[in-house]
Amino acid sequence: MGRPPLPLTVLAASALVLGTVAGPVSAREADRSETPVPSGSPVTDVSESAVRVRVPLPASAGPHPQACDWLSYLRFRHKDGPADPARADRILIAQPGILEGAGAFDSVARNTVSAAAKSGKHIEFWALDRRSNCLEDPTGLQAGLKAKDTRLAVDYYYRQKEVDGRKFAGYQSNDQVRWLQTVGLEQTVRDQYDLMVRELPDQAARKRKTLCGGHSLGGVLTGFFAKWDFDGDPATTGDAGYNQCSGYFALDTRIATGLPGMDGQIPEEWVPLVQFGAGAVQAGLETGIVPRALSAPAVVNTETMNLLGIAGLAANLDPGGLSDLAAYVPSGFNQDMTYRLLFSKDYPTFLKGSPTVKDFRFTNAAALGGLLDDNSQPLAFMQASVGFWDGGKIVDKEFPAPNDLDELGLGGLSRLLGKDKKAIPDEPGGPLYTWRNYDRVGAPDDPVHTSKDGTPFTSAGKEVTDIAELARSLSEHPLDFTEHYFPTRMVTDIALASSPGIADDAVHEGGIEANPILNLEAGDGLGSSDPQPGDVIAPGYQHIDVLTASAVQNGGGPEPVSANLAAFATR
Known part of the structure; x- marks a missing residue:
């Protein structure tokens, strides 16, 4: 069943001119706030703001922080566009991928809005932050950014240094996030629907103006959204998900209710508990035996997601400076x-x-x-093409897997590890290793580091993301790039969606086919294993590049993902 709408007076905030917003909450708008976000982006014709809308969790969620009764998104629009989103030519609404926050869409959002403006259209891009991101504390990163001091951020998170009278309360334990066991597929698609209704109360306008989509897991969530019935009565279709959107867009994913390239299924070995059924999963979440937020002992967990932001802050503030994060962050197992x-x-x-x-x-x-380049980061879903090592001897990185997977008959692992050979510096205590940015690979001064088989590790055609822009996206936004507390329930619900009580309201079987779809696939990303007619393929792109690629590519050409997305939005 849908929730009753809040008073429509809260929508008056949509008419505010962003440059005149004085603070996060005004007397005029008790249930909505919009705050301008300053940016160092080279795409200067796009304005950004952080929007919060009060949409309380149901009582069944149990005790939870008050901040989690709000939904948030980053709103990108052209600086000359209308302040009222209802007057925009089109609005793109994007669901993030797994472990991903709204800030990850920064580059693709700006590039798309700017490209559309060149054709005379003023569109908006709304990058959603899932509800679980309310648990994050950005205080240290924001203070470090403001003071231009990365150590201030480290001190806040690791040394109990106060910022504006606030101390870091620590990363939330499994017991502290008990309410996350209720935040699964149903709550997530309903959150998107409720947000759209609050911000654009006219259903006909939503149907005419909005495009719904996402990156990675966001394509799967959009697939369920398209099929969902939000008022509990399948005979009335004005509330159906597919009638909130005029089309769909998929960023290295598919608009589907299963994972692309895996026959629509999440492999049981990824989430072993699902083989015991929905009841066992629910019991595991309720008792806490199953972690309520997706976490591993290292690499992928709440703390490491925050450390990525700190690394991005350091590279944003002082890219050529000597990194001391590994030494300055206190030692710990994680x-x-x-x-x-x-x-x-x-x-x-x-x-x-x-x-x-x-x-x-x-x-x-x-x-x-x-940490994130496709020639270094071992997990394909976290890879971007941001350039290559420089400054010293570079050799093959043969851990956790050798570079000659195909020769060993292990080519299937490339879906997990990526297709590009991994490389690593090999002179401890030696020279200062620097970074050759994406647009300097293949330049006359490039030493062209080669793998043990004599072939170059990379080439200009394989590099697409500016590391300075990646650093800025990781550290600049109040709604950050990563998702620290990804609800385990989300993955298990998708894996068990056919079980009673999980996706019972996904009843509109024709919902996905009801609207046009634009598939934008990374040439070397997760979607590359399942090409379909009509796909737009971005050569050399990795999974993250569809979000982060530079507006100007090597050779001077336009960025293809945002160019095609802008064209789709302005038809």
Whole structure:
């Protein structure tokens, strides 16, 4: 059943001119706030604001922080566009992927809005933040950004240093996030619907003006949204998900109710508990045996997601400066094991634990590149093409898997690990390793580092994202790039969607086919294994690049994802 709408007076805030908004909440708008977000983006004709709308959780969610009764999104619009979103030519509404927040859409949103303006259309891009992001504390990162001091952020999160009288309360435990066990598929699609109704109360306008889509898991959520019935009466279709959108867009994903390239299913080995059924999963969540937020001992958890933001802040403020994060962040199992997993050259190095990342000298940009570049980061769903190492000897990174997977008959692992060969610095205690940005790969001064088989690790055609822009996206937004507390219930609900009580309201079987779809796939990303007629393929792109690629590509051409998305939105 749908919830009753809030008073329509809250929608008057849509008419505010962003430059005149004085603060996050005014007397005029008790249930909505919109705050301008300053930006260092080179795409200067796009304005950004952070919007919060009060949409309380149901009582069945149980005790939860008051902040979690609000939904948030980043609103990108052209600086000359209308302040009232109802007057925009089109609005794109995007669901993030797994472990992803609204800030991840920064580049693709700006590039798309700017490209549309060149054709005379003023469109908006709304990057959604899922409800669970209310648990994050951005105080340290925002203070570090304001003071231009990365150590201030580290001190806040690790040394109990106060910022404006506030101390970091620590990362939330499994018991503290008990309410997340109720935040699954149904709550997430309903949150999107409720937000759209609050911001655009005219259903006909929503149907005419909005395009719904997302990145990665966001395509699956959009697929369910399209089929969902929100008033509990399938005979009335004005509330149906497909009647809130005029079309769909998929960013290295599909608009579907299952994962692309896997016959629509989440492999049981990814979430072993699902083989025991929905009842066992629910019991596991209620007792706390199953973590309520997706987490691993290292690499993928709440703390490491926050550390990515801190690394982005350092690279944003001082890209060429000597990185001291590995030394300045206090030692602990989580961060030490993460460094060991990400920066070990081979299995002997990993087992010995030496040399460590602390034995090398990196610039802040190189440290960030080592964390997320497709020639370094071992997990395909976290990879971007931001350039390559420079400044010293580079060798093959053979951990956690060798670079010759195809020759060993293990090519199937590339879906998990990515297709590009991994590389790593090999001179501990030696030179300062720097980062060669995407647009300097293949330049006359490029030493062209080669793999053990004699082939270059990368080339200009494989590099698409500006590391400076990636650093800015990771650290600049009040709604950040990553999702620290991703609800486990979301994954299990999708895996068990055919079980009674999970997706019972996804009844409009023709909902996905009811509207046009634009598929924008990364040429080397997760969607590359399942090409379909009509797909727009971005050559050389990795999974994250569809969000972060630079507006100007190597060779001077336009960025294809945003160019095609703008064309789709302005038809």
